[in-house]
Amino acid sequence: MTTPESTGVGSSGVGQLDGRMNLGRTTTHRITRALRSLREKRGEVTTGRVLTLIVSARSEEDLDSVVRGANEASREHPARVIVVIHDRSTDEVSLDAELIVGGQAGAAEIIFMRLHGELADHADSVVMPLLLPDTPVVVWWPFTSPRNPAGDSLGRLASRRITDSFSDAAAGKGAKAIFRRRIGYTPGDSDLVWSRITPWRGLLSSAVEQHAGDTVTGVDITGPAEDPAVDIAAGWLADRFSVPVTRYAGTSPAVPIDDEGLATAPVERVVLHFTGGDLVMEVLDHRSVRILDGETDNIVTLHRRTLGECLAEELRHLEPDAAFGDALHGLPRVRVAREPAPAPVEESHR
Known part of the structure; x- marks a missing residue:
């Protein structure tokens, strides 16, 4: 054998x-x-x-x-x-x-x-x-x-x-x-x-809750062109908000790495355009992301999940995952951009 x-x-x-x-x-x-x-x-x-x-x-x-x-x-x-x-x-x-x-x-x-x-x-x-x-x-x-x-x-x-x-x-x-x-x-x-972006989705949802009464008018999302985690994230946003979502390809490899050579979360940057101003969440390194919301600037812990962590999450919920089905449903509404991603947040905000 x-x-x-x-x-x-x-x-x-x-x-x-x-x-x-x-x-x-x-x-x-x-x-x-x-x-x-x-x-x-x-x-x-x-x-x-x-x-x-x-x-x-x-x-x-x-x-x-x-x-x-x-x-x-x-x-x-x-x-x-x-x-x-x-x-x-x-x-x-x-x-x-x-x-x-x-x-x-x-x-x-x-x-x-x-x-x-x-x-x-x-x-x-x-x-x-x-x-x-x-x-x-x-x-x-x-x-x-x-x-x-x-x-x-x-x-x-x-x-x-x-x-x-x-x-x-x-x-x-x-x-x-x-x-x-x-x-x-x-x-x-x-x-x-899908489970690889669960912590990312949780952080973004918490940030969106601070905009009660405000309306999302559009979304820009950036990540490696070869990582379908970015695409399913875009589909989730398109289904959730029913607004134009543009998916940009970053310049990073399929698994982006930081200055220490360590893997970071798949979605490198997302911008939610609200009627009252933009909400930006972008990866800083393998352990953290920055959330910019008006005058508020927070750094929050976020790491790239291991294979075992993703599998363990899938085994926690053995009933059908309706949210995943909805995210797949939103994929055709995502515009895949041929142009470069918009310029990142100005250094003065950092």
Whole structure:
């Protein structure tokens, strides 16, 4: 079997986990018996697991980051994590598996399953016997995802389906990637670019509350051209305010960095034009943003969320996210500017 170490997972420390068992070529029945044996040996029970998280990946994708993200999220949401690796490089039909319980796996038990040959196209049948009874099922495509997640064989098992338009090379980049999610959207779908801007949305909403009775007449938003998080933020603003929203491409790379070389929040700058004056929120560095509102000048903490933080948020709310659907609905009303972004706030205001 191709183990976590040989697929890149071992570098995250997973290779040093206790409570692990390499089953090699196996069956789902053997996996179930082996899990029971491991738990009995460690004195653990499954009653604390609150969901089953199915991770659908390909062998060439970054499994190391997937495991780190799932481990981080499982500390808040104890889960059975089933990592399904679709290997279509061979015609031989077989299933290899490795189990990890306890240790650095956080509050999860992890099942690595590599499906070879034609079996890779029937993952739903393979994972079905391993789903925890009477708990929600979530499917996460950390990289390559189907056009219609709800219509995918694994997606049909789940009440919540999570994609990541930023990392999905098949979906394109920037607005093209998030529009793909809009076309195939079904309630219960979500995307990590949406949870990546949750703190940003919260800060902006708090600032807008100070303008009770004032009217928004337009919005300018700036961020990397290749980051669909900026596009979904623009769609959210267009749907919320029903005003012209212009999306400008910044000069930063897909992941903007500050003077210390550390990653910053995706939306670099947003200007809300109120009838009574502008509200500006712009990134200063990896830890803070400045909010300029009339004579008020505040610096507020805001960092770029990790993969685990985004995933953990998605697992907190397993019902359909209506706000995400509304933001997708607002995308066609966003004007993507070809001209440079407006000049930033004058230095005298700083």
